Structure formats: C-alpha cells, structure tokens
Amino acid sequence: xxxxxxxxxxxxxxxxxxxxxxxxxxxxxxxxxxxxxxxxxxxxxxxxxxxxxxxxxxxxxxxxxxxxxxxxxxxxxxxxxxxxxxxxxxxxxxxxxxxxxxxxxxxxxxxxxx
Amino acid sequence: xxxxxxxxxxxxxxxxxxxxxxxxxxxxxxxxxxxxxxxxxxxxxxxxxxxxxxxxxxxxxxxxxxxxxxxxxxxxxxxxxxxxxxxxxxxxxxxxxxxxxxxxxxxxxxxxx
Numbered sequence: 001x002x003x004x005x006x007x008x009x010x011x012x013x014x015x016x017x018x019x020x021x022x023x024x025x026x027x028x029x030x031x032x033x034x035x036x037x038x039x040x041x042x043x044x045x046x047x048x049x050x051x052x053x054x055x056x057x058x059x060x061x062x063x064x065x066x067x068x069x070x071x072x073x074x075x076x077x078x079x080x081x082x083x084x085x086x087x088x089x090x091x092x093x094x095x096x097x098x099x100x101x102x103x104x105x106x107x108x109x110x111x112x113x114x
Numbered sequence: 115x116x117x118x119x120x121x122x123x124x125x126x127x128x129x130x131x132x133x134x135x136x137x138x139x140x141x142x143x144x145x146x147x148x149x150x151x152x153x154x155x156x157x158x159x160x161x162x163x164x165x166x167x168x169x170x171x172x173x174x175x176x177x178x179x180x181x182x183x184x185x186x187x188x189x190x191x192x193x194x195x196x197x198x199x200x201x202x203x204x205x206x207x208x209x210x211x212x213x214x215x216x217x218x219x220x221x222x223x224x225x226x227x
Contacts, residue, residue, distance in 0.1 A: 090158075
C-alpha cells in the first residue's frame with residue numbers, strides 16, 4: 001500500500017535534548033511538508049521541500065531543522081532551541097506545491113516534554 | 115485578523131439533520147479552497163475542494179464558495195454520528211514569496227443520535 005509513514009507515534013523529549021521525527025513516503029511525491037498542530041489551533045507550516053536536497057522554511061521554522069537527502073524521506077529534528085515543542089506533528093506530501101491538490105498526511109507524532 | 119477563520123464550535127446537530135460549517139478568509143485573490151475532516155488524534159483527510167463560485171456536491175457533502183464575500187461553507191446532509199469530527203477549512207494563499215495552504219482552527223461537529 002502506498003502512503004506516508006510517521007514514527008514514532010509518541011515521543012518524549014527531555015530538556016536540552018534534540019529529537020528526530022521520521023517521515024517516509026512511497027507515493028513518489030516530489031513535495032513534502034511538516035506541520036505542527038496545537039490544541040484548538042489550525043495546522044502551521046514548519047518546513048517544506050519540493051525536491052531532493054532543497055527545502056524552505058515555513059511560518060514557524062525556528063527551533064526546527066530538516067533534511068531531504070532522499071525523495072522518500074523528510075525527517076524533522078526538534079532542537080533544544082524550540083522551547084515549547086509539545087504538539088502534534090504531521091508530515092504530508094503531494095505531487096507539486098503549486099496547487100496543493102490533495103495533501104496526503106501521515107498518522108502524526110505526538111511530542112511531549114518530560 | 116486571522117487569515118482563515120472558523121467558529122470553533124462545538125456544533126451539535128441531531129442525526130439526520132443538515133450540518134452547516136462556515137469559513138471566512140482574508141485574501142481576496144485566493145482561488146483554491148479545501149475542507150479536511152480530522153477525527154480526534156488522527157490526521158486530516160481531504161473531503162472537498164472547490165475553486166469556482168457556487169456549489170459543488172459530492173454525496174452528502176456540498177461545498178459553497180462566494181469569493182465576493184470571502185466565505186466558503188460545507189453542508190453535510192443526513193448527518194450521521196460517524197460525521198462527528200473536527201472540520202478544517204484550508205485556503206491556498208500566496209504569501210512570503212510562495213504558495214502556502216493556510217488552515218483554520220477547525221469547527222468541532224457533534225452529531226447525536
């Protein structure tokens with residue numbers, strides 16, 4: 001089955017620690033995205049990537065980093081500089097960024113601070 | 115003013131009724147509009163997209179777009195308890211040098227038997 005796989009489902013971060021959220025897709029999509037969702041709020045764009053080895057900051061990129069070494073993979077690192085990391089993180093992909101037609105979402109990772 | 119605004123709800127409707135969800139947006143030149151459904155703890159799934167003024171129907175769902183008034187709505191006919199979820203309105207906007215999808219905070223719908 002084609003789709004987007006996010007792991008882990010739940011993640012706990014200690015103060016000062018960097019953690020990495022995994023996102024893998026086998027849909028052959030060029031564009032991939034990371035969103036953050038806080039309770040009672042809409043999804044906010046953290047980073048996006050249109051092609052391998054290229055990515056751009058979204059609206060709330062501070063304290064996060066990404067890489068796009070392979071078309072299938074777009075991991076997100078939450079660094080110690082992100083002071084309020086507790087949120088639901090969603091990875092998404094689609095064929096092209098221009099139209100945003102039918103974003104496919106992963107199942108999400110809930111990140112909490114210990 | 116938020117770029118995409120929705121009433122947070124909850125909107126409570128009896129089973130079999132019509133649920134009406136509304137969304138307003140700030141960018142007059144936006145052309146693409148989407149409704150996503152999100153069950154608690156799950157990821158959003160696209161249920162409707164609309165690009166032209168007027169109505170677009172798909173099964174029990176009807177999306178309505180009025181660009182002059184800058185609002186888009188979603189009607190759910192014959193509401194079922196399984197429709198209970200949060201509905202996210204999303205608008206494609208050009209901002210900061212690139213196209214981006216701006217999501218509203220969502221409206222929580224509760225359909226009671």
